[in-house]
């Protein structure tokens with residue numbers, strides 16, 4: 193699907209979709225449990241992939257009309273899947289489920305779409321092998337398709353922290369139901385660290401304890417997944433909130449209100465402070481879970497995305513509108529996502545007249561040297577690139593057409609409806 197965005201101002205209220213990261217973990221945690229109810233779950237292409245995996249391990253996921261998931265789990269003992277697990281576009285699914293597969297008494301095969309089959313899985317495969325399982329990339333390049341044979345029996349492992357925090361999440365979630373637990377030593381500094389905090393918070397809600405150690409994390413084995421009252425409610429998603437928030441900051445003279453923005457462990461809530469630092473008027477009422485934002489002239493800032501890789505596309509577009517340079521640093525791991533988002537944003541914003549300087553671990557956007565002009569751009573099959581380019585379309589001169597716009601279904605299925613609700617003129621074809 194192509195979406196064409198016309199220059200538009202935004203005004204009104206939008207509700208944050210539920211968090212993709214919490215939903216993945218909640219569905220899998222319910223799988224590790226006997227049963228659980230998950231309310232306010234995100235039902236998107238990525239989270240459906242995790243639900244399918246839980247079913248292949250012997251669970252059952254049912255969704256009612258209100259969007260609540262009733263999940264029967266496999267109670268700590270995943271069955272050997274009767275089919276290949278297709279994780280489609282979802283890195284979180286593939287990493288978290290690879291560790292589940294390592295608990296099954298037999299062989300699982302995992303694959304995904306072309307993007308996912310180009311992303312790094314090697315460190316997790318090595319960790320599973322070190323724990324006594326067998327884990328191979330069919331092409332021997334550390335990428336999916338993957339063949340994993342369990343069960344693992346080891347109790348300590350070391351892993352790099354600078355490729356993906358999802359390896360740590362995967363091992364902690366699986367380790368809780370092994371006999372003797374798993375101790376994880378980090379070989380390098382942990383990037384995307386708040387995502388492990390999300391894991392620890394979610395596991396705690398399911399009654400599973402994780403310990404921080406001098407060089408990593410540890411989880412005791414023999415724990416039971418069991419949320420208080422049998423239920424877990426998913427909070428709003430701050431990576432998704434970043435788009436209406438940025439829309440308000442660049443084109444929201446009349447004001448935009450975002451609902452469903454309660455504090456949680458999400459590092460991406462840093463977007464509120466970033467937009468504020470750039471000069472927009474922002475007010476976050478944490479108790480009410482509302483953020484009010486309105487446009488003002490923006491100035492470039494320097495931002496590290498070490499903890500918040502998913503914010504890079506949003507910040508790049510904000511930088512294109514701001515005066516001066518916006519320097520986004522510590523961004524190497526942002527290249528390992530659905531696409532290399534550092535170069536994708538440099539190239540696609542470039543088509544809209546934006547000047548950037550790309551280095552291996554940074555992107556500098558030269559807002560003052562940029563005149564946003566509508567053009568045809570490629571969403572690169574990446575939901576976050578599509579949404580960040582749509583923001584640029586709000587303030588570019590003339591029409592901006594984004595190819596592959598349907599990929600918003602990965603994390604924010606109602607994204608274009610939400611933009612229309614804020615008064616944006618757009619056309620889907």
Ligand SMILES: O=C(O)C1=C[C@@H](OP(=O)(O)O)[C@@H](O)[C@H](O)C1
Pocket residue numbers: 212213214284355356357358361383384387501502525
């Ligand atoms: O655990 C998670 O839910 C995620 C962790 C991050 O990935 P990395 O840890 O690979 O950086 C993030 O980019 C991704 O969108 C979701």
Ligand SMILES: C=C(OP(=O)(O)O)C(=O)O
Pocket residue numbers: 212238281282283284285502529530576603
């Ligand atoms: C990188 C992302 O997700 P995943 O790693 O699950 O594909 C994302 O949502 O931006």
